[in-house]
Structure formats: C-alpha cells, structure tokens
Amino acid sequence: MDSYLIQVNGHDDHGDHAMLDVHLKTNGNTIPLGKAKGRKPRWAVRASEMSKKTFNPVRAIVDSMKVEPNPKKAMISLSLGDPTVFGNLPTNNEVTRAVKEVLDSGRCNGYAPSVGYQSCREAVAAFYTCPEAPLEAQDVILTSGCSQAIELALAVLANPGQNILVPRPGFSLYKTLALSMGIEVKLYNLLPEKAWEIDLKQLESLVDEKTACLIVNNPSNPCGSVFSKRHLQKILAVASRQCVPILADEIYGDMIRDGLVRLSQRILGPCTLVQGALERILHRTPSEFYHNTLSILKSNADLCYAALSAIPGLRPVRPAGAMYLMVEIEMEHFPEFENDVEFTERLISEQSVFCLPATCFEYPNFFRVVITVPEEMILEACSRIQEFCEMHYQGAEGAQDLECDK
Known part of the structure; x- marks a missing residue:
C-alpha cells in the first residue's frame, strides 16, 4: 500500500492569516500542491436577520419619550391595556x-x-x-x-x-x-x-x-x-x-x-x-363576573367619552367594546405641538397623565385612553387633561397669529 504524508511549512508574523507551502510526499517523491491560506478561528456571533427586522413601534416611541411627570401630581397611567393593574377588575x-x-x-x-x-x-x-x-x-x-x-x-x-x-x-x-x-x-x-x-x-x-x-x-x-x-x-x-x-x-x-x-x-x-x-x-366562572366587568367598562367608557367631549380641541370617538377609547387632537388648535407624541409628552410632564400617542398605531394626531382604571381616576385624569388643553388651546385667530410669528 502506498504511503502519503502531507507536509505544511510556513508562518505568519502576525499570527492571523498565513500563506503556507503544502506538499504531498508519496513513495519518496515530493509533489508541491501550492499555497494554502491558514486561518485562525475568530468569534463572529451576529444578530439574526429576523432580530434585525423586529421592530415594535410602541416600544420605540414610548421608550424614546424622555419626560418626567410633574412631581406635584400623582401619576395617572391611561396607557397600559392591563385590566388587573388598579385592582378594580380583579380575577374571579x-x-x-x-x-x-x-x-x-x-x-x-x-x-x-x-x-x-x-x-x-x-x-x-x-x-x-x-x-x-x-x-x-x-x-x-x-x-x-x-x-x-x-x-x-x-x-x-x-x-x-x-x-x-x-x-x-x-x-x-x-x-x-x-x-x-x-x-x-x-x-x-x-x-x-x-x-x-x-x-x-x-x-x-x-x-x-x-x-x-x-x-x-x-x-x-x-x-x-x-x-x-x-x-x-x-x-x-x-x-x-x-x-x-x-x-x-x-x-x-x-x-x-x-x-x-x-x-x-x-x-x-x-x-x-x-x-x-x-x-x-x-x-x-359565574356569568355575573363577566356581566359586572362589562358594566364597569361601559360606565367608564361613557364617563370618559362625556368628559373628553366637553374639552375644546379634543374629539373622542365613542367606543363600543374592548377597553380602549381613541381621541382626536385638533392639532390646528395646538400649534405649539408638532404632533401627538409632543402633545402627550407635555401632558405627562405638566399633568402626570400618560396616554399613548396614536402614532404607535400608525394613526397620528390621536391618542389612546385605557378605560380600566377606577372611576375616580378617570374623573381626575379628564380634569387634568382639560386643564392642559385650556392652557395650550388656541382659537382660529390665535393659531393664525402664532403661525405668522414663526
């Protein structure tokens, strides 16, 4: 049986990639096989294509809102769609x-x-x-x-x-x-x-x-x-x-x-x-549990809709289910704000009321209200939103004047 020996000679001063001479020895004869590149293994762990394509607009927008609530007012969050947070809709x-x-x-x-x-x-x-x-x-x-x-x-x-x-x-x-x-x-x-x-x-x-x-x-x-x-x-x-x-x-x-x-x-x-x-x-699970939960949500929705409808510059859309309510911001009456994100950022910093800007849902110039909070919190939140809007609201003439000043 023929015997074979592969001989590799060479080195690289940098110790990374080396050009090496490779020969094959068989039955006393040496046959050059040419140059081969030796490679030192390196760590190269990269994020997957799926991870690069994963983008959650809610997290991207909310996490970039660098605002602090008003320290003089307790925070009221109308942003999180979780009915258990405030304890008024407990698990049966x-x-x-x-x-x-x-x-x-x-x-x-x-x-x-x-x-x-x-x-x-x-x-x-x-x-x-x-x-x-x-x-x-x-x-x-x-x-x-x-x-x-x-x-x-x-x-x-x-x-x-x-x-x-x-x-x-x-x-x-x-x-x-x-x-x-x-x-x-x-x-x-x-x-x-x-x-x-x-x-x-x-x-x-x-x-x-x-x-x-x-x-x-x-x-x-x-x-x-x-x-x-x-x-x-x-x-x-x-x-x-x-x-x-x-x-x-x-x-x-x-x-x-x-x-x-x-x-x-x-x-x-x-x-x-x-x-x-x-x-x-x-x-x-008794049917009364579902009936009572729906009654609370309906009452909260009616209360929130009525309160927000009375605020100049806002136009809520009456909900019929789920636990959400969308409110249009008549941006022409709030010319100091570029968009719904700026509007809600200032609402947080001045009134400590957190609503989600509807840009999160591909629908700018609205914001979303969660109606699972207790009734007294809805009333307090709507009162603060009214105070905020009255402070920043500009009528048609005021808005035009502000535009001319720019």
Missing part, C-alpha cells in the same frame, strides 16, 4: 381556586402535547361550538397567549415576500411579527367618522396576487370599536371576491390545520397549569 375567585388546585395536585407539572392537552381542547371546543360553526377538539390549538396565536397564524398563512392587510389604526404586534418574518404589511384605513368601520374600497384596492391574508381586529385595539353584522358581511364579501382568508380573533383554521399542528411543535406548548384549570374556569 373561581379562576384563582382552579389554578391553585391544579398546582397543588401535581397533575400538570410535566410536558403536554404541543397543541395542548386533549381534554383541554375538548373543553374549549365544547364551550365555543355552535350549530353555524361546529367545533371539535381537533379544531383547537392552544397557545401561550394571543401573541403566540398571532405568530402561528401569520407563519402558517404567509411566506416571506407575501403581504398581509393590517388595520390602521391597529394593534402594532401584527406589523412587528410580520416584518420580522419577511412579510410585507399593507395598511388599510379605519374611518373615525364612521365609528372606525373599514374603508372597504381602499381595502380591496390593496389586494394583489401576493396577499396572504386580511387581519380583522374586532373589537378593536386601539379603537374599542365593534363592527355591526351588516359591516362584517361586507368585509366577508370583499374577502370572498378576492379569495383572501381572514385572520380574526379565531384562527382561520380548516384549510391550514395540518400546517398549524406542525408549527405548534416548534415550542413545548402552552402553560400546563392553566390548561389543567381551564375546563373548570370555563364552566364554573
């Missing part, structure tokens, strides 16, 4: 007991199927099924919160290079997730003068051969609007004509069920403790 005791019992039992401490426990899927299907849209366990995939459900739905419906239709104003996470996956976002308009109904003609004009789905957020965040049955039928007519699936509160599931099951296997499934308690939560 039945829910708390159900989760505690599952935790104490130890039955749900291990891994579950990626799509969720079969018994839990059966409970969800039984709770939501109806003759017009019958559900079975295999129609249900459980996720860790709505954000993961949105991510799964987008990933199963759209490929990089395709586009999705997203409401403006709308929940920013749709755009954040889509762009990170290389999916284009096209924004269709909601009309404040029509209680935030969709501009259907403009919506349909956006559809092309690369449109993967239409997102319908109803009730809406940030608008708090609820579409009528007639308007929903018109939306369905557009989707039907264009053969575009709708991503609504429920996953648009039958035609892409196998894909969703595969995608769910990327994770280890939703929280097992909540799954274990879910059937009891669905069946034992």
Whole structure:
C-alpha cells in the first residue's frame, strides 16, 4: 500500500492569516500542491436577520419619550391595556381556586402535547361550538397567549415576500411579527367618522396576487370599536371576491390545520397549569363576573367619552367594546405641538397623565385612553387633561397669529 504524508511549512508574523507551502510526499517523491491560506478561528456571533427586522413601534416611541411627570401630581397611567393593574377588575375567585388546585395536585407539572392537552381542547371546543360553526377538539390549538396565536397564524398563512392587510389604526404586534418574518404589511384605513368601520374600497384596492391574508381586529385595539353584522358581511364579501382568508380573533383554521399542528411543535406548548384549570374556569366562572366587568367598562367608557367631549380641541370617538377609547387632537388648535407624541409628552410632564400617542398605531394626531382604571381616576385624569388643553388651546385667530410669528 502506498504511503502519503502531507507536509505544511510556513508562518505568519502576525499570527492571523498565513500563506503556507503544502506538499504531498508519496513513495519518496515530493509533489508541491501550492499555497494554502491558514486561518485562525475568530468569534463572529451576529444578530439574526429576523432580530434585525423586529421592530415594535410602541416600544420605540414610548421608550424614546424622555419626560418626567410633574412631581406635584400623582401619576395617572391611561396607557397600559392591563385590566388587573388598579385592582378594580380583579380575577374571579373561581379562576384563582382552579389554578391553585391544579398546582397543588401535581397533575400538570410535566410536558403536554404541543397543541395542548386533549381534554383541554375538548373543553374549549365544547364551550365555543355552535350549530353555524361546529367545533371539535381537533379544531383547537392552544397557545401561550394571543401573541403566540398571532405568530402561528401569520407563519402558517404567509411566506416571506407575501403581504398581509393590517388595520390602521391597529394593534402594532401584527406589523412587528410580520416584518420580522419577511412579510410585507399593507395598511388599510379605519374611518373615525364612521365609528372606525373599514374603508372597504381602499381595502380591496390593496389586494394583489401576493396577499396572504386580511387581519380583522374586532373589537378593536386601539379603537374599542365593534363592527355591526351588516359591516362584517361586507368585509366577508370583499374577502370572498378576492379569495383572501381572514385572520380574526379565531384562527382561520380548516384549510391550514395540518400546517398549524406542525408549527405548534416548534415550542413545548402552552402553560400546563392553566390548561389543567381551564375546563373548570370555563364552566364554573359565574356569568355575573363577566356581566359586572362589562358594566364597569361601559360606565367608564361613557364617563370618559362625556368628559373628553366637553374639552375644546379634543374629539373622542365613542367606543363600543374592548377597553380602549381613541381621541382626536385638533392639532390646528395646538400649534405649539408638532404632533401627538409632543402633545402627550407635555401632558405627562405638566399633568402626570400618560396616554399613548396614536402614532404607535400608525394613526397620528390621536391618542389612546385605557378605560380600566377606577372611576375616580378617570374623573381626575379628564380634569387634568382639560386643564392642559385650556392652557395650550388656541382659537382660529390665535393659531393664525402664532403661525405668522414663526
């Protein structure tokens, strides 16, 4: 058998990249193989393309608002969409007991199927099924919160290079997730003068051969609007004509069920403790709990709408659901502010009232109010907003004079 020896000679004074002579010795003969570049390994850990494309406008805008609240006034936050923060909308005791019992039992401490426990899927299907849209366990995939459900739905419906239709104003996470996956976002308009109904003609004009789905957020965040049955039928007519699936509160599931099951296997499934308690939560939480919660939100919405409607320069849009209210800023009456971001920054620094500028939702010159706070806080916040607006409001003549001075 022939013997082979590869001989490498050479060095580099810099100790990084070296040009080396390489020879092959076989049966006493030396054959030059030419020059080879030796390379010393280097650390080169870089952020992924997905991470570079991930952008959340709410965080980008809010985190850049470098303002301090007025130290003489307690902070009132009307920005965070979390109904539990102020304690006036607590979790029902039945829910708390159900989760505690599952935790104490130890039955749900291990891994579950990626799509969720079969018994839990059966409970969800039984709770939501109806003759017009019958559900079975295999129609249900459980996720860790709505954000993961949105991510799964987008990933199963759209490929990089395709586009999705997203409401403006709308929940920013749709755009954040889509762009990170290389999916284009096209924004269709909601009309404040029509209680935030969709501009259907403009919506349909956006559809092309690369449109993967239409997102319908109803009730809406940030608008708090609820579409009528007639308007929903018109939306369905557009989707039907264009053969575009709708991503609504429920996953648009039958035609892409196998894909969703595969995608769910990327994770280890939703929280097992909540799954274990879910059937009891669905069946034992008293209807009065939901009724009382809705009554509080409706009362707060009416109160907030009435108070803000009386303030010169503001034009709130009455909500019909969810826990949000959008307010238009008549910017021509506040000429010292460039936009809604500056308006809300000054509102924080002067009155310690924090509302989200609607630029976060692709809809400038509005701001969003969260109506889950206690009634007395709503009244105090609206009083401070009124004081702020009266201080900065300019009538038509005043605004013109200020423009001439510039």
